[in-house]
Amino acid sequence: MKRRSFIKSLGSSFALASILNIKSSHAEEKTQFKWKMVTSWPKNFPGLGVGAENLANLINILSNNRIKIKVFGSNELIPPLEVFDFVSKGGAELGHSGAYYWKGKSPGCQFFSSVPFGLNAQEMNAWLYYGGGLKLWEKLYGAFNLIPRPAGNTGAQMGGWFNKEIKSLSDLQGLKMRIPGLGGEVLSRAGGVPVTLAGSEIFTALQTGTIDATEWVGPYNDRAFGLYKAAKYYYFPGWHEPGPTIECLINKTAYNTLPQDLQFIVDTACKAINIDMLSDYTAKNNLALQYLKSKNIVIKEFPREIMNKLRYISKQVMKEISTHDSITKEIYVSYNNFQKNVSPWTEISDKSFLNIR
């Protein structure tokens, strides 16, 4: 498809799934910047991996091939959790990943993906774009020669798959659950045993009883892993990941070599993928949920007693990590204030509406 007709097609439908296979007819000689993108996802993994490919393709197309990006799935060039360091050092110009993987750099990173009982996807975007969040994110990553951009969101996740019914807090005691990051820390303080496993290892661990429970993403991605064949109880809500932002990491030196119009194209493409991935997840989760309902599983809401306890612990954990360094403190204060101030609006807008729909 020619660039002009592609741009024209954007006007009528901005669903980017269709651009995966578009190969521009423009000659290679137009390319001024040959870039690499490393990701934390298997190549073309539904939602996340496709989002990375779409981002690269969109930059190629919008820049009229002046920037040409080659995308690498996890382990093709580097392991999934080395994306941050690799882009920071200039091994690749771009990365596509999740900020909570980098809590070892600073605990503050975690606020830029998802916080237990924190902001949902819509509120995250509001905080990042219009609430000072992105500025703080840039300050945090700037120290590593990186520029961050929101570049995807899974929307609210599910609470996870359990091989037994969870009726009260006592059912969490000793429960071995694959749940990484802050959610895992909260579970451990409630008596559970968090386990960290790569996505590809989850199904077997759950089926063989190595773990009692797991969270992954939501119906769309959980169905792809066949988790409904390994555990019967599927719980909601995803208290630990209410709307995780996916990030694009940009090497700052590389970004600064771009002329201003190409910088704008990279920024705008990230924004486009941010909304596109959320739309994709919402549509596909809906379809996958219908499929899962036809299977022999029980879809249940966590008891309120458990949610109250986990919320209480989450607030404590957030407060504790905020004391780790000054930038984390600054991020914590900004995030918390935003949540405190946006919540009354969400209550009387979205929540009240959904309750009566």
Ligand code: CA
């Ligand atoms: Ca998850």
